[in-house]
Amino acid sequence: MKRNTGVFRYLTGLLAGAVIGALTIAAPAQAAESLLVRLDFSPWGMHGAMHLAKEKGWFAKEGLNVEIQDGTGTINTLQLLAAGKVDVGQVSLGTMAVAKEHGLDLISIAGFARSGDLAVMTDEKLGIKKPKDLIGKKIVCFTASPWAPFIQPYLKANGIPDGAVNVVMVAPSAMVSTYASGNADGFMSQAPFGQPMVKKARPASALLLADSGISFPSYGLVSTSKVISAKRDAVKKLVQIEVRAWKYIYDGHIDEAVAAILAQRPNAKLDPTVLKGQIEAYRPFFNSPSGKDVPFGVQTDADWAAAIKSMEQTGQIKPGHKPADYYTNSLLAN
Structure with a gap:
């Protein structure tokens, strides 16, 4: 019997496609890694980068499922971090240093507003x-x-x-x-x-x-050694996305950041003019006091040495600390 090669090839192709399709369906998709981020306060301009990254899908694109919680104050967020209730906090780094003095396991993983505000x-x-x-x-x-x-x-x-x-x-x-x-x-x-x-x-x-004369870095991202050990790759992605988001915002996209905050918090009754004003007002505070052109997110020994000196003089921390006790740049892009 003569084989109809055209039909045979067609059926073979269908069968191969069906097998591949079945394997594709059967293979479980890699689950996105979850991170719980708690902010310092109710929505305001300094939350722009976090909400922008969420709104644009930048976290999801990197395999992250990021939940963003509003906060009730920096101190409360730090307490929740130390208790293992959240993974990353966006808070005042000076207050973090004081909390660390009281025994909380905290470390700054990125600095944004690096001048005292x-x-x-x-x-x-x-x-x-x-x-x-x-x-x-x-x-x-x-x-x-x-x-x-x-x-x-x-x-x-x-x-x-x-x-x-x-x-x-x-x-x-x-x-x-x-x-x-x-x-x-x-x-x-x-x-x-x-x-x-x-x-x-x-x-x-x-x-x-x-x-x-009381100086210390302001807003940044904080985590704990336990979270960094358990979720290092995910936290590293979060940090680097946040850095890119702030660069994008200050490269002429402040209005997009405002729109993202409004979209992410539609029931908060926010004034877009105020949000824009806050983001604009923060730009000078993103400069590092220790030098020009320090990349966003990067923290320096010089800035933290000045902070340590101020906090020792005012009795907020005991003498003997070094900058590396408070921050790491290891999660930033090389």
């Missing part, structure tokens, strides 16, 4: 030019704020007696509104966060903590 902001109409002008004024803050460990050292460094400034602790959600409504003369927060928030209602001038 904490400030006392007061109504421009009050004409406050120096810290001693704060005497007799009511200033609001909140317990879990990055400011909390540094309030007394700041007042002491400027020769302000105890009780001379009325520092009142309020709920995090009430701090800005208390100031904006006129029920306080000022508030303690990060200058690039706070000034855009109150620009419309009650413009504020700022006294930077760093100008009083």
